[in-house]
Amino acid sequence: MSIFISVEQVPFAVITLNLQFEIKHVNEYFLRHLNPEYIWEYQTGRNLLQANSVHDTVVTTLLEGSKLNSDQLIFWKDCPYPLPLLTASAIKRENMACQVNIIYSDDQIYLIASDVTNEVRSTKEYELAATRLLHESQHCSLTGIYNRRFVTEQLKRNYSLSVREGQAQTCALLLLDIDHFKSINDKYGHNVGDDVLVWFAKVLTSVFRDTDIASRYGGEEFLVYLPRVWERSDVIRVMERLYETAKKTPFRLSSGDEMQITFSSGCYCMLTNDDVENSIHKADQLMYLAKKSGRDRGYFQIRDRSNPIPFIPDNHGDQ
Missing domain, CATH: 3.30.450.20 (PAS domain)
Known part of the structure; x- marks a missing residue:
């Protein structure tokens, strides 16, 4: 009982x-x-x-x-x-x-x-919250692509792995900066400036491979990690595709008017066991060389074995 x-x-x-x-x-x-x-x-x-x-x-x-x-x-x-x-x-x-x-x-x-x-349900909610927080910690909230923290962590992880195993892979860092971005903000407002950043992020994701890491590095700067890119022909092919895509898909204002957005770029080809900060600095120097040379163009360098090589899009005439 x-x-x-x-x-x-x-x-x-x-x-x-x-x-x-x-x-x-x-x-x-x-x-x-x-x-x-x-x-x-x-x-x-x-x-x-x-x-x-x-x-x-x-x-x-x-x-x-x-x-x-x-x-x-x-x-x-x-x-x-x-x-x-x-x-x-x-x-x-x-x-x-x-x-x-x-x-x-x-x-x-x-x-x-x-x-x-x-x-x-509580477990599911926890898992969803953890997934959401992880996504937010790795992605730019405005553009939806990876953020500076994620791409630098990936680079440092690859560096540590290469040093530990004694094997290095070829790769490249492509740093890009939207030309005259401050003028766009001043003339059209920050909302349009944000829309330009979102548009540019979409251009990047449409061009690069799934194995590449496109990130918003800060402000109007974007950094792309390109595994196994080394030869001059590889870099030129990447830049041609990028500049051509941006030209063919111009930014549109809410009025429907098109605005041709240009950008300057610097691409540094490196090895995964090269110092990360130094390699990013090299890409940054190449990008500013492109700015000083007239914008809407890029420079690239294959490690330290060559001088900076200019890349000028087809709409500027022959390279």
Whole structure:
């Protein structure tokens, strides 16, 4: 009698069986979640294994646990019914996550089914929040592309790996700066300036490979990490595609008028075991050389083995 009182006091479903899997008792919580047409299957003395509404997984687990004489746990995540002991048609509620504990004692078996929807929901919310925070920590909130912190961390990680393994890969750093950006802000306002940054980020993501890392480095500056770019022909091909794409997809004001945005760039080809800060500084020097030379162009250098090489887009005439 004390067992029956205790199972009636708990906020979850309990089915008590003898060792032949015959039902000795079901508590009130279980009955409240059961469609009335299935009540006959859970009458005292009926064998649970013969009930049509019992989930196959429960039957299998019951039999296996009985052979081992060890407690079992079944967990349904995102199941369409609240008590996994039953088929979906036997249940009034939907979209619950449930857990079933099967506990073996000397003379009886307890099936304890509990609603763990809130626990699962809390876990999901935590995972979503963690994912969102990670994304926000790695991406520019305005443009949606990677931020300075992420790209520099990736570069430093690659540097450490190269030094540790004694193997270096070729790569390039491409630093870009939108020309006359302050004038755009002064003339059209900061909202238009923000739109220009978003437009330029889209240009970058449309041009580069999935293995490249395009980032907003700060203000109107963008830094792109290009793995396995080394030869002069590789750099020229990248720059041609970038400048051509920007030219073919001009920025549009809200009025519909087009504005041709230009930018200056510096590309430094390096090895992954080269000092990161020094390599970024090299790319920065090349970019400012492009600014001083008239803007809307780029300069690149292959490590320290060559002098800076100019790149002038086709609309400026021959290189």
